[in-house]
Amino acid sequence: MRHLWLTVALVALVTFVIKGLGPALFGPPTSSPSSSPESASPPSAAGVDGADRAGLPAPLARVVLLLAPPLLAALVVTNALADGDRLAVGADTLGVATAGVLVWRGLTVLPA
Amino acid sequence: MPVPPRLRQGLRDGVPFAAASFLLSFSFGAVATAAGVPPVAAVVMSAVVYAGSAQFASIAVLAAGGGVGSAVLAAALMNSRFLAMGVALGPSLPGGRLRRAVQGQAVVDSSWAMAARGDGTFDRTWLFGHSLAQYVCWVAGTALGVVGVGVDVQALGLDAVFPTFFLALLLAEVRTRSRVGLALAGAGLALALVPVAPPGVPVLAASAVALVGLRR
Numbered sequence: 001m002r003h004l005w006l007t008v009a010l011v012a013l014v015t016f017v018i019k020g021l022g023p024a025l026f027g028p029p030t031s032s033p034s035s036s037p038e039s040a041s042p043p044s045a046a047g048v049d050g051a052d053r054a055g056l057p058a059p060l061a062r063v064v065l066l067l068a069p070p071l072l073a074a075l076v077v078t079n080a081l082a083d084g085d086r087l088a089v090g091a092d093t094l095g096v097a098t099a100g101v102l103v104w105r106g107l108t109v110l111p112a
Numbered sequence: 113m114p115v116p117p118r119l120r121q122g123l124r125d126g127v128p129f130a131a132a133s134f135l136l137s138f139s140f141g142a143v144a145t146a147a148g149v150p151p152v153a154a155v156v157m158s159a160v161v162y163a164g165s166a167q168f169a170s171i172a173v174l175a176a177g178g179g180v181g182s183a184v185l186a187a188a189l190m191n192s193r194f195l196a197m198g199v200a201l202g203p204s205l206p207g208g209r210l211r212r213a214v215q216g217q218a219v220v221d222s223s224w225a226m227a228a229r230g231d232g233t234f235d236r237t238w239l240f241g242h243s244l245a246q247y248v249c250w251v252a253g254t255a256l257g258v259v260g261v262g263v264d265v266q267a268l269g270l271d272a273v274f275p276t277f278f279l280a281l282l283l284a285e286v287r288t289r290s291r292v293g294l295a296l297a298g299a300g301l302a303l304a305l306v307p308v309a310p311p312g313v314p315v316l317a318a319s320a321v322a323l324v325g326l327r328r
Binding site: 001002003004005006007008009010011012014015016018019020021022023024025026027028029056059060061062063064065066067068069070071072073074075076077078079080081082085086087092095096099100104 | 148149150153156157160162163166167170174175179180183187188191192193194195196198200201202204205206207209210212213214215216217219221225228231232272274275276278279280281282283285286292294295296297298299301302303306307311314315317318319321322323324325326
């Protein structure tokens with residue numbers, strides 16, 4: 001397999017950048033002044049608007065609070081139904097659906 | 113050195129996910145070596161990339177005769193959802209930009225979703241523990257997979273493990289009608305895009321549903 005090691009290195013680099021970009025751009029509201037030249041609004045304004053508590057601009061903070069449901073739902077359906085660029089119902093689809101009913105009815109599927 | 117209680121709790125809570133990670137990375141090791149990847153390279157890839165879907169995608173592209181650029185692009189698209197997760201996590205991480213970026217490497221889907229406190233902040237110490245448990249099993253699973261007793265993960269239905277976990281997390285998340293609506297919209301958008309968009313893009317696009325938060 002040609003250029004395998006180059007691919008491994010580049011995929012590692014790209015993954016580092018993608019996972020690190022959000023945290024690098026958006027830090028806590030009270031980080032030390034030397035390390036947070038990015039704060040667009042003065043620190044004193046941070047606590048005024050309640051939605052700004054996470055250190056993000058208020059509109060972005062509201063978006064972040066809503067991220068988990070659509071992201072998780074998309075992970076569930078693509079994992080259970082997508083096979084490359086096709087949609088297919090397989091054994092995994094049925095397994096996931098069964099587990100969903102169990103969890104919904106208050107039974108556990110997680111080994112606790 | 114004493115282990116911080118939240119780190120220990122994260123490690124403990126991460127065990128079921130780590131077990132699933134082990135099975136998945138076991139199959140990654142087996143699939144990669146079957147595709148012609150040297151065993152050492154597969155293990156190193158798991159150790160330095162630690163992002164399952166990106167690893168599977170890039171190796172699949174190479175195995176199909178694709179170039180380095182296509183393989184890396186496929187991995188980047190698979191990982192693109194971590195952009196949104198990182199933006200959410202950033203304010204909960206202390207330190208300068210580089211230190212926060214390094215801490216952000218601990219994000220995997222389950223650690224991110226479960227470390228969220230629900231008010232926009234994250235329990236970072238717990239997240240590190242959760243992710244560490246998965247990381248150890250991820251690398252160990254790959255190492256065993258490359259020496260490969262042939263286990264067909266798909267035939268055993270083990271590939272349903274992760275979506276099942278995600279579904280359990282999702283059901284814990286959607287306690288209000290509006291959040292159910294967001295989940296359904298995200299699922300619908302992702303499914304609609306699967307036939308037309310490159311793998312990975314549907315999940316990122318689904319996160320755009322959260323942009324309704326821009327409306328007051």
